[in-house]
Amino acid sequence: MSNIIDQLMQAFGDKSVLTGSSIGDKYKKDWSGVDGRLPIAVVRPTSTEEVSQVLSFCSEQSQAVVIQGGMTGISAGAVPQEQEIAISLERMNGIIEIDKESMTLTALAGTPLQVIQEAAEDADMYFPLDMGSRGTCTIGGNVATNAGGNQVIRYGPVRALTLGLETVLPDGTIISSLNKMLKNNAGFDLKHLFIGSEGTLGIVTKVVVRLYPKSNATQTALCALPDFPSVLKLLQQCYGSLGDGVTSFEVMWANYFDEVIDTVEQAQSPFKQYHHFYALIEYQGQDQEQDAEKFAAVLFDAMENGMIADAVLAQSLKEADSFWVIRDGIGELLSVMGHVVNTDISVPISSMQSFMDALEPALYKAFPDIKLRIFGHIGDSxxxxxxxxxxxxxxDAISAIIMGLIGDYKGSVSAEHGIGVLKKKYLHHSRTAEEMALMATLKQALDPKGILNQGRVL
Known part of the structure; x- marks a missing residue:
């Protein structure tokens, strides 16, 4: 074991290779809360070529490695297991290029999502991927889990936003396909092998993403609703009246909304009465005055028809941000809930009501004192x-109830945080035996020694 560490230390030095007491706790666990093993070493490469060299060394000695980015996952995919070397991409951080004509941005995989958003903003463009962990999560991790975020219903997940990748295979081979074109059918589109593969097939080191024109007008509203059927009716009305200008449709059950208001210091409810559901809606357009009138008219009509019990339209960016503070309050809730199953699941929209009608009684029957905090994007299932x-x-028992029902309702046990370690035993609820066998074939073909993120997903 010391041979591979000596080899890495000789090649990269103690600034890039951490061992023993120099390895901090941040390399030990992610947001899942699972307490992993301390890696036998942490390697912090600064370039694709260094990643290639590290994997070449590890492949020669069949040394298992785990890939780490912002450590914001909730499936324990980046948590080190027994006798693993961690490869942290934290030093591979920065914007490589913004191509205004092609409307693309190229970045190193360890670049935080917020840095990419701000770089696009500075270039008078827009990168639509967004989520509460924006300041910590990295674009490489977003690609590895095919992250969706808050605006999937208009722009799609990372898969739809990624044009090109540079990736290192487990044996050190570099696959560089930094494509900038929307149309490119020259053979297999290899990037799709790695998007959503959770680092099990290769390490993404560079990413080319699509940029969009900046919206000149954004309308934001926080709506209170009486029941879940009203939520779905409002979603359909927004689609029908506002089209693809609807960028976000975030729904919060009262058990989530009220707990955030009580727990998060900055969160304040604009409503005086209790309501069962709350929807945070954003609409992007190009004409502030006309869009505001159109948006308000749609919500007024929904209120007239009983879908909305109350609503507040943001009159400033500050007020809009105050609505998002409520939606993004999950981080602080988790810190006070103690041990909790934090699921990220998908259910067909048409089945969502019946799924929740089955789930809540099942959980309360098994655990009368259980606490539930429920929210979701809804429009993307x-x-x-x-x-x-x-x-x-x-x-474990709580997870088994939730995941079993997911299978019954033809849903997905992971919407965007991946399978990792925690959901591996539930994958069969969402994938057939034939699908899983094909995944295993791909893994064997690209990583025959099984060194890369072993024990994750499959």
């Missing part, structure tokens, strides 16, 4: 169900 009794011993 994504739900976040946070459930826990505060006791670690109950987590």
């Amino acid at each position: 994504n739900l976040h169900v946070c459930a826990g009794t505060g006791l670690e011993k109950d987590l």
Whole structure:
């Protein structure tokens, strides 16, 4: 074991290779809360070529490695297992190029999402991928999990936003396909092998993403609704009246909304009465005055028809941000809920009501004291169900109930955070045996020694 560490140390030095007491706790666990093993070493490359060299060394000695980015995943995919070397991309951080004519941005994989958003803004363009972890998560991790975020219903997930990748295979081979074109059918589109593969097939080192023109006008509203059928009716009305200008449709159950208001210091409810559901809606257009009138008219009509019980239209960016503080309050809730199952799941929209009608009684029957905090994007079928009794011993049983029902309703056990370690035993609820066999064939073909993120996904 010391041979591979000595080899890495000799090649890269102690600034790039951390061992022993120099390895901080941040390399030990991600946002899943799973307490992993301390890696036997942490390698922090600064370039694709260095990643290639590291993997070449590790492949020669069949040394298992785990890939780490911003460590914001909730499936324990980046948590080190026994006798693994961690490859952290934290030093591969920066914008390589913004091509205004092609409307693309190229960045190193360790670049935080917020840095990419701000670089696009400075270039008078827009990168639409967004989520609460924007300041910490990295674009490489976003690609590895095919992240969706808050604006999927208009712009699609990372897969739709990624044009090109540079990737290093487990044996050190560099696959450089930094494509900038929307149309490129020259053979297999290899980037799709790596998008959503959770670092099991290769390490993404550079990413080319699409940029969009900046919107000149954004309308934001926080709506209170009486029941879930009204939520779905409002979603359809927004689609029908506002088209693809609807960028976000975030829904919060009262058990989530009220807990955030009570827990997060900056969060304040604009409503005086209790409501069962809340929807945060954003609409992007090009004419502030006309768009504001159109947006308000749609919401007024929904209120007249009983879909909306109350609504507040943001009159400033500050007020819009205050609505998003509520939606993004999950981080602070998790810190006070204790041991909790934090799921990221998908259910067909048409089945979502019946799924929740089955899930809540099942959980309360098994655990009468369970706490549920539910919210989701809804328009892209994504739900976040946070459930826990505060006791670690109950987590597996709670997960089994949720994941089993996901299978019954033809949903996905992972919407965008991946399978990692925690959801591996539930993958069969969302994938057939034939699909899983094909995944295993791809893994064997690209990583025959099984060194890369072993024990994750499959």
